[in-house]
Amino acid sequence: MIYLDNAASSWPKPAGVTEAMVRVMNECGANPGRGSHQMAVQASRILFETRRKAARLFGVHNPNDISFTLNTTMALNIAIQGFVREGDHVLCTGIEHNSVRRPLEMLKRNRRVQITYVQTDSTGQIRLEDVEKVIQKNTTLIVCSHSSNLLGTILPVDKIAAIAKKHGIRLLVDAAQTAGCCSIDVEGMGIDMLAFPGHKALLGPQGTGGLYIHPDIELNPLLYGGTGGDSENIDQPHIRPDRLEAGTQNTPGIAGLGAGIDYVLQETVDKIYEKEWMLTQFLMDGLQGINGIQIIGPKMGEAKTGIVTFRMHGASSSEIAFMLDRNYQIAVRSGFHCTPLAHEAAGTKDTGAVRASFGCFNTKEDAQALVDAMKEIRHHFVK
Template identity: 60%
Template sequence: MKNNQSPVIYLDHAATSWPKPSSVIEAVQHAMLHEAANPGRGSHRMAVQASRVIFQARKELSKLFHVHNPNDIVFAANTTAALNLAIKGFIREGDHVIATAVEHNAVRRPLEYAKRVMNVQVTYVEADEEGTVTAEQVLAALQPNTKLVIVNHSSNLLGTIQPVEQIAESLKGKGIKLLVDAAQSAGLLPIDVQAMGIDMLAFPGHKGLLGPQGTGGLYIHPDIDLEPHMHGGTGSQSEAPEQPAVRPDRYEAGTLNTPGIAGLGAGVRYVLQEGTAAIYEKEWRLSQRIMEGLLQLNRIRILGPRLGSPRTGIVSFVAEGIDPSEMSFILDQHYGIAVRAGFHCTPLAHESAGTTGTGAVRASVGCFTTEEECDRLIEAVKEISAHY
């Protein structure tokens, strides 16, 4: 599937992937035409079929993340909703939480809320110049009341891949749970929640999993009972005044996005068919191509891991003397290239990168990005830089 007929060179996959595989579009359309009843809310054939579509998507996600019981995966509107459920549903007053200094606001803002309202203590572990934190740093930050460690698998600004397995290994036997934000890694990096020691995994449906917007979810280890932060109808135990204890109903109050989840299931099947290793290899090669080209230009600084190092398909950069927003605007209006400029909802990461005063331009590739599109970005940045 190519984007050759579109006038847009889309390099904003870290925000949401586009275009989607044709199978995703077909799955959404099929659900709208044939399975648009309310899942779990009736025994008629359309409602039953809608429930099957939902469960099939859980099964596909379970294969991808190596989850034993598909019902340990609950659906949410996005990664932010999943992270809010994990954080607010797990921590209690007086707890201590450790996070990294490159977290997205989807982690930072719930934690700052918890500090203000629940008297929760929060420590942000500093990252090095490439955005990496170590297991040793996490261990050094532990306190007697530490209950949760939160790590983003890959920074949405820097593309840095964090050592999740080493961090999980260092926490073994300490009664501390690990929550991983897989917003930039789901569908790109291999994730085995059991082998990697991940207790909770928040993921988007609309990025590397290639599904529609408005989809995402949270894996919750069977030993963890989160306090739901949404209460309401689940289609089960309707006579009870309290939220059901059974999963996934406990965490899925209200009507689910059946067409979106149908598309998400199709996106996950596409990823499983292609393989995360192949997708990562392609995106890594494309990111290296962009980096190599930009490094040939004067006054360009690339953030995150150095050329040749592991990273996701994100290349953020600053051009001396050019405001990132202006660079992004010119790329869009004059070259038809879509990138993202600003602070990317991650001021902590910008502090680590030393770009709090300017922000940065972020180009991010996807599994359908071409080498030609990368080269056109490099040429456009070269031409723009020559005029300043």
């Protein structure tokens, strides 16, 4: 299998990820923070070490400002539902994933929250003046994808953060497509909350992720329950990270995430980005020479994550993905990618699109195999 669906979940994983998970299961499978015996202490240490590694990667001063979650969706829900109050106004971009849009629309119905979607151009880029001109007196939060999961477009988070700070507004960044393959410094970029996955470019297992919260922000928990410490208190504790981590944590998964971050830190984010960008350029160059194929998103030479999205005249995206899988053993993602807003911006809301997404283990040979397959598929549809 040539795996080109890394924007959904990265594969394969570094060998150290599996080894770390198996080690936990075999040697210290106790509950972290739920006992003083050796195995429980070792499990707690694993969580802290992974927290510390994530803090180093994202420029976070205090590792305890990072709470572990099951995925980016959970992190975004904790941030949005925990921060936004009744009557607030929230800004977000017109390329957001449903993990942002659906929680916001729920709050619009249930808490009388106002939402403004700042539109982008067809490549997913936003005009900063459009952000500033729709700010209201009750605007409390801006939610922004660091990069579109459909287009690969990288948004100017630092400039959006400057606008937010100027108006006393908090900024929540969805780093689902950038954590591990794009440089992120929460303090340097002015990010107040950062939601990130463990299973994509951080190379950890599914069921892992996290949320960074600025020390000045207090969120209402999404889940209430046991935290190990402060058990006699009827209320959820305020201490971090316990406040947002009710219940037993996924220690094997978090151990695997720590090993994945180790790999990223060793290879460096910059080198990973350059490799994936090079592969996107190689693939775009090959696809644009095929009659009937339209590439959507940033043009060649422009900054983007490792995503190349396209459609072909005369064939549905699902047909193409099916043929690539069955006839060529190439895995891609077709359809609407949980982001109808971005498809509206790109002009593909009626057709969907095919998304190929690279990871740090892909090669030029993988990209060339997709080009060669698309040439044959195109010939099949024009006979």
